Amino acid sequence: MSSLKLNETPVRTSRNFNINNIKLENIDLPNKIKKFQNVIINKESQKDLIYDNIHDFEIKYGLGIEKYIKENSNSKIKLNVITKTTKDILIEYKFDENNINLLENIEIVLDENTKSNIIIKYDSDKEVKAFHAGIIKVFAKPNSVSNITIVNLLNQNSNNFISIDNEINENADIKYTIIDFGGQNSITNYYSNLIGDNSNNIINGIYLGTNKQLFDLNYIAELRGKKTNVNIEVQGALKDEAKKHFKGTIDFKRGSKKAKGNENENCMLLSNSARSLALPMLLCSEEDVEGNHSTSSGKAGEKELFYIMSRGFSEKEALKLLVRAKFNSILETIKNVELKNRLIYEIESRLD
Amino acid sequence: MAKTQLDEINRNIYDIKNKDNYDYKIKKGLTKEIIEEISKQKNDPDWMREFRLKALEVYNSLALPTWGPDLSELNMDEIATYVRPKSKLNSSWDDVPEDIKNTFDKLGIPEAEKKSLAGVGAQYDSEVVYHSMREELIKQGVIYTDMETALRDYEDIVKKHFMKCVPVNDHKFVALHGAVWSGGSFVYVPKGVKVDIPLQSYFRLNSPESGQFEHTLIIVEEGASLHFIEGCSAPKYNKVNLHAGCVELYVKDNAYLRYSTIENWSKNMLNLNTKKAIVGKNAKMDWVSGSFGSKISMLYPMSILNGENAKTEFTGISFAGGGQNLDNGFKAIHNAQNTSSVVNAKSISKNGGKCTYRSLIRINENAKNSKSSVSCESLMLDDISVSDTIPTNDIRTDEVEFSHEAKIGKISDKAIFYLMTRGLSEEDALGLIVRGFAYPISKELPIEYAAEMNNLINLELEGAIG
Numbered sequence: 001m002s003s004l005k006l007n008e009t010p011v012r013t014s015r016n017f018n019i020n021n022i023k024l025e026n027i028d029l030p031n032k033i034k035k036f037q038n039v040i041i042n043k044e045s046q047k048d049l050i051y052d053n054i055h056d057f058e059i060k061y062g063l064g065i066e067k068y069i070k071e072n073s074n075s076k077i078k079l080n081v082i083t084k085t086t087k088d089i090l091i092e093y094k095f096d097e098n099n100i101n102l103l104e105n106i107e108i109v110l111d112e113n114t115k116s117n118i119i120i121k122y123d124s125d126k127e128v129k130a131f132h133a134g135i136i137k138v139f140a141k142p143n144s145v146s147n148i149t150i151v152n153l154l155n156q157n158s159n160n161f162i163s164i165d166n167e168i169n170e171n172a173d174i175k176y177t178i179i180d181f182g183g184q185n186s187i188t189n190y191y192s193n194l195i196g197d198n199s200n201n202i203i204n205g206i207y208l209g210t211n212k213q214l215f216d217l218n219y220i221a222e223l224r225g226k227k228t229n230v231n232i233e234v235q236g237a238l239k240d241e242a243k244k245h246f247k248g249t250i251d252f253k254r255g256s257k258k259a260k261g262n263e264n265e266n267c268m269l270l271s272n273s274a275r276s277l278a279l280p281m282l283l284c285s286e287e288d289v290e291g292n293h294s295t296s297s298g299k300a301g302e303k304e305l306f307y308i309m310s311r312g313f314s315e316k317e318a319l320k321l322l323v324r325a326k327f328n329s330i331l332e333t334i335k336n337v338e339l340k341n342r343l344i345y346e347i348e349s350r351l352d
Numbered sequence: 353m354a355k356t357q358l359d360e361i362n363r364n365i366y367d368i369k370n371k372d373n374y375d376y377k378i379k380k381g382l383t384k385e386i387i388e389e390i391s392k393q394k395n396d397p398d399w400m401r402e403f404r405l406k407a408l409e410v411y412n413s414l415a416l417p418t419w420g421p422d423l424s425e426l427n428m429d430e431i432a433t434y435v436r437p438k439s440k441l442n443s444s445w446d447d448v449p450e451d452i453k454n455t456f457d458k459l460g461i462p463e464a465e466k467k468s469l470a471g472v473g474a475q476y477d478s479e480v481v482y483h484s485m486r487e488e489l490i491k492q493g494v495i496y497t498d499m500e501t502a503l504r505d506y507e508d509i510v511k512k513h514f515m516k517c518v519p520v521n522d523h524k525f526v527a528l529h530g531a532v533w534s535g536g537s538f539v540y541v542p543k544g545v546k547v548d549i550p551l552q553s554y555f556r557l558n559s560p561e562s563g564q565f566e567h568t569l570i571i572v573e574e575g576a577s578l579h580f581i582e583g584c585s586a587p588k589y590n591k592v593n594l595h596a597g598c599v600e601l602y603v604k605d606n607a608y609l610r611y612s613t614i615e616n617w618s619k620n621m622l623n624l625n626t627k628k629a630i631v632g633k634n635a636k637m638d639w640v641s642g643s644f645g646s647k648i649s650m651l652y653p654m655s656i657l658n659g660e661n662a663k664t665e666f667t668g669i670s671f672a673g674g675g676q677n678l679d680n681g682f683k684a685i686h687n688a689q690n691t692s693s694v695v696n697a698k699s700i701s702k703n704g705g706k707c708t709y710r711s712l713i714r715i716n717e718n719a720k721n722s723k724s725s726v727s728c729e730s731l732m733l734d735d736i737s738v739s740d741t742i743p744t745n746d747i748r749t750d751e752v753e754f755s756h757e758a759k760i761g762k763i764s765d766k767a768i769f770y771l772m773t774r775g776l777s778e779e780d781a782l783g784l785i786v787r788g789f790a791y792p793i794s795k796e797l798p799i800e801y802a803a804e805m806n807n808l809i810n811l812e813l814e815g816a817i818g
Contacts, residue, residue, distance in 0.1 A: 011740070012418055012419035013417075013419050013420075013710055013744060014417070014418070014419060014710075014712070014744075015417075015418065017712050017744040017746070019746075020419070063573075067673050069642070073400070099539065125486070127458050197790060216786040229568070235810075246582040252760075254735065254736075257735075267747070269749075269750035269752070270750065271718075271750060272717065272749055272750050272751065274750060275746075275747070275748050276745075276746075276747040277744070277746045277747070278744070278745040278747075278756075279742070279743065279744050279745070280741075280743065280745075280756065280758070281740070281741060281742050281743075282730075282739075282741040282758055282760050283738075283740045284730065284738065284739045284740065284742075284760045285738050286732075286735055287733070287734055287735040287738075287762045288735065288762055289760070289761060289762075290760075290761045291758075291759065291760035291761065292758065292759050292760075293756075293757070293758050294756060294757040294758070295518065295745055295746040295753065295754075295755070295756045296754060296756070297745070297752065297754045298750075298753050298754060299750040299751055299752070307448070327488075331753055
């Protein structure tokens with residue numbers, strides 16, 4: 001059992017605020033684990049390449065356990081997108097009693113002028129106590145366009161750690177949708193280096209916490225190229241004694257002239273024991289930029305609840321509708337109907 | 353359009369240096385013997401001497417902060433923590449020694465006292481040299497005096513409140529303050545008394561390689577009200593000076609306190625100040641803060657809203673030029689139902705200066721139906737400066753309305769162009785926009801101070817277009 005200190009913010013603030021990092025006790029970091037067998041890789045284009053020898057890339061920020069993940073990895077996938085396709089490339093990991101530990105290392109190379117939709121999904125049987133720690137490294141070459149959806153549907157006995165690191169070059173346009181529903185502890189580090197002029201990165205995130213779930217989300221975007229754009233939109237709901245730490249950083253580096261960065265995080269509190277901690281940072285070393293951030297927290301609207309209930313819904317059903325409505329603007333951007341329906345089902349069942 | 357270029361602030365009034373003509377200056381450094389000597393020089397009661405020694409132990413046990421500006425240049429072995437000027441405490445300016453009086457004259461303090469203040473305290477290095485208050489307030493039972501007198505004449509009240517609002521183990525520089533404090537003001541406003549005209553304390557540090565550690569203790573009793581203004585400045589020296597003051601404010605039920613600060617320390621000053629208010633039921637605490645000086649500033653006033661319906665507002669501006677790192681902000685802790693906090697923070701960075709807004713809003717489990725609204729705006733006037741916003745929002749109850757928003761950017765070329773088409777010069781257009789940006793803060797200040805702030809901004813912008 002280890003005591004872990006993870007997910008450091010790029011800039012520290014007072015230690016008394018309890019947000020510079022997350023400390024977890026009694027986490028068992030597995031080693032000498034067998035190959036993860038239950039992975040489905042489904043790609044539409046025969047030309048896009050998938051193989052398992054990835055090179056040792058750098059992770060700038062990360063969770064703090066990347067070395068451990070690399071050394072003990074039991075699933076390595078390199079995906080090289082060389083075509084323009086509108087169909088989904090799906091990588092699905094399913095935890096079961098024979099596959100309880102996953103330390104995966106995924107490298108995605110989006111070649112110049114390519115288009116892709118990539119879904120990476122983590123799912124588990126109800127009872128299994130899964131451990132997942134993964135690295136996803138994305139190289140977006142000039143003019144590449146990609147929608148990347150990451151879905152965490154693990155059960156609440158599990159632990160989930162994801163480290164995402166992107167290098168985004170000229171005119172590349174990368175949109176992420178990150179769905180975070182699962183895990184007793186779900187810790188995400190997301191970093192984008194917008195190095196190329198006119199590069200664009202949209203991050204849409206949803207989290208839904210119930211019982212004693214803990215989410216620690218550390219989203220960092222560094223804008224280096226001219227006319228770069230970042231938009232972070234995170235919507236969440238917390239029930240019971242769930243906790244969320246949202247750390248979002250938009251960092252305008254010197255030279256990122258005409259860059260724009262927007263960040264919005266909104267947390268709906270569904271119980272008096274839920275806790276929302278947020279640190280939305282704007283760091284700026286360039287004059288000619290526009291940066292905005294906003295965060296808000298509050299209870300589900302009483303008027304809205306009353307209105308829905310006056311139409312014959314129970315309070316529980318009315319709350320579910322409100323949470324779905326809150327997530328809807330992000331859910332609507334998911335084109336994969338099967339996945340979208342599964343997420344709606346998960347929202348309903350997790351709020352039961 | 354020509355690039356906007358801003359010059360450094362004209363500090364000629366503030367940079368007047370007097371000869372380091374002290375009555376007593378303690379040797380540099382921070383040891384038990386030095387603390388005991390300060391205590392002896394000040395005729396402390398035993399409990400205060402013991403308190404100082406305990407604070408020194410706490411100071412030695414705490415590490416420097418692992419966040420914020422780099423403080424590695426601070427060497428306490430090079431700082432004299434107590435400098436007694438060649439003046440006793442006076443109640444007439446005529447009795448204040450000529451060189452010290454001249455300094456305060458040039459800073460406009462006696463003039464402001466005549467025009468717009470109900471009372472004035474003036475501290476020079478480590479001790480208060482002048483204190484006076486209007487007769488009618490004395491008759492109403494208002495006490496406004498220096499901390500040494502308060503410790504002697506109102507020992508029970510001081511003992512009950514001294515470093516209870518700001519505990520000595522809060523952080524390293526509070527512990528330092530507890531060990532070496534001297535000077536500062538004590539204000540007591542009795543129940544129901546409304547002090548309509550502001551009181552002002554002005555803190556001037558003249559001695560090189562020294563520190564100022566004044567303690568301000570204000571108690572506003574039930575239903576009473578007060579506006580207190582604090583000003584501070586120092587001439588520039590080559591070596592580091594240190595300011596680690598402490599402000600403790602007790603705003604009792606139904607009371608009101610406004611605490612305004614115009615801080616214009618010299619650019620060799622490390623300003624590591626601590627300010628905290630405990631706010632009672634239906635009471636209101638307002639902070640107005642203008643931060644212009646210092647090499648490094650770490651200042652985060654805090655309101656602890658302990659009573660139901662307690663309210664607080666923070667309105668602040670920081671203006672950082674070359675070589676300055678101003679890490680300022682605000683903290684509000686909501687500990688009771690129906691409490692509210694409103695924050696409006698602005699910053700301007702230029703000539704390579706760095707402004708950071710750092711804050712904490714914590715709404716605790718028992719603070720149901722509380723509201724908090726935070727807004728920060730940062731203006732960058734060139735591409736070599738830095739502006740960071742680092743707010744922490746900790747919400748622990750669902751019965752709450754919380755929102756935070758921040759903006760960062762430059763003055764729009766379109767806005768300057770528009771004003772120029774209306775006949776303004778580029779310089780005037782820029783000045784108008786910057787003063788407009790600062791207006792929400794300057795409008796909260798008494799008119800003389802708002803004028804001073806606008807003058808400071810104008811001085812900064814003179815010859816700014818090139």
